[in-house]
Amino acid sequence: MTVESSVELLPIPSPPASKFGVEIRGLDLANLSDEDFKIIERALYEHHVVLFKNQQSLSPYHQYALNHRFSPTSTVYGHDNNTKKTASILHPDLKPLPNQPQVQLIGNGLVPFYEGLTNAQLRHPHHRTFHKIAVPDSEDLDVTRFYRWHIDAALYGADMQPPKVTTLMAVKVPTGRRQTLRYDDGTGDALDVSLGTTAFVSGEKSYEILSEEQKFFARTTRVEYAPHPYIWMSKAKSLPTGLGLFSDGLELPVADLPPVDEADVQIHPMCWKNPVTGKLALQIHPSAVRKLHLQDGTVIDDIAEVREQVYSLLRPGIAPEYVYAHDWEEGDMVLFHNRGVLHTVCGAFAADEVRMFRQCNLADRETPVGPDA
């Protein structure tokens, strides 16, 4: 008798030019042996998106426990401090479960009761609240955008390093509609997506398709993030691709932020090394970047120039042929390699369309590893 013999790894539909994602069958997420966990861990670092179907009965505790297994010294939610501040742009979208506060209820519509929450009013992020120019109202139910490409990470606080994994479970999913996702950046790029899809791109693919000159720049440059980035950017507006912000001078000055401790400012390599395969992933949170530190000691601190550089590096990797847009079904549990993918919410829901997801990630103590390590 072997436990491994009942475990299957199956491909999931990959985007045409980027191979990632796997479904695992035959594991009980509430009763994982060390060997079971190793299968999941390896799959996560090799495939970046790992899907388990029919997980409706998995408790919030067991969801948290799965995250905790990846980061055994971590117990706090990945955005802990920032999301408690009402000025953070993340604050309205996250409802911590009272009995398992590292697990957040997110989605859309009114939820009368769920896991200790009562009358939770959920709000699916709509691009009109973040993008400078929105899709016209007349097209709203048919056309959507990438809301905001990101890494799940506080990006401020010495002990709030980017989570290694995010778990996302679909509890309730409105179905029946698909939407056209438009890039609206003059390229004509578009995707046909299911309502409320989560879109992923592989940071390794984004790195792989760069020119040699860009790869060198990416390998040797470090990215400084704004202090309290989600408050700092709270008045700024996004590009239509969700891949960074317009530079209209709307970022909050330091004087208007909570106190800033320079020791808490995060500066990361632009490329993060996969702990299993050793491959490099281009991992930049394009909306939170503040400065670039070049190999020769030059610091680019002109925010418009910083964003231009970052956009030119990241835009090739979000072309339609590289995007995996997950078609959610109720009970789907997706684990994604948060240090190896960028992801974004998509979709526009009607007010009465109820969507419920449980999301968990844990702030890590270990910093992401760069190319030189």
Ligand SMILES: [Fe+2]
């Ligand atoms: Fe996220």
